Amino acid sequence: MISAAETSTARYVLGFLGSLVCTFAAYWFVVAHPVAHNLALGALVALALIQIFIQLALFLHLGDRGNQLNQLALALTLVIVGIVVTGSLWIMFNLNGRMMPSEAQMLQYTQSQDSM
């Protein structure tokens, strides 16, 4: 995927520095607790996605011309990954919500039945 014309060190250095910034920024959000929980969660997801994008573009040269098939394969993979991950989480958390109640809840329920 690395074409002969793409021999510039600058891209790799830029990719490395960008990845370092993303890593340290994510670390800082967790260690320093500068913002509320939900906002920090969003920031971590965004930083991870930015870093993946940086590495795909600058280390794997995915944006270069002649890589359309690779991009297509990646896009298809992401669709399947999305289905597998969101589908699994959806089903499992839904099942979890319908699980048998805890012993304490069961006891409370039977007692309420007995007293009737």
Added chain:
Amino acid sequence: MLYGQHNNMNTHALEREETLKHETTVFGFWFYLMSDCLVFASLFATYVVLRNNTFGGPNAAELFSLPYVLTETLTLLTSSFTAGLSVLAARRNKARETFAWLSVTLLLGLVFLGLEMHDFAGLVAAGNMPSRSGFLSAYFTLVGTHGLHVALGALWIVVLLVQLARRGLSTTTTRRLTLLSLFWHFLDIIWILIFTIVYLFPFL
């Protein structure tokens, strides 16, 4: 004269064939990486589902140390960078530089593996083995599968270093180096997700 021209055309055809072979192989390898993405996607989904099922045992925030994980992350990231520099040197036909950067990549990969093994050994010694809870089963499977990939990649680098030392930068060794760098960059991308989801999220 005519013969010479004919010969020249043959060389061109051969070169074209070689380029095509290179591109086809790289694309095929890319497809393997994409299927590996699916393996990791399933393991990530499993981990997220099971992460709170600690069965009375310790949870993620109690077990993991942030500075330690940051060290692992920086080691692997730097090795991904040096793998890229190795390919760059090969493109410029500098065999010694290629060999040197690839050796640095191997060294950093082994440091990463050492850190991870030390981490795993500490967990197991404290009684937190995969059988302790659903959370730990999922953790060891996900992070262990990534570690196994890194170990196989390290073995691949060793073989490639031997080939580079014996044959130098041929079309074949350069192609193998390109595939290896794809594999190594891919493993770093998977690690970004492990770093964020497994190690950073519990501390928020």
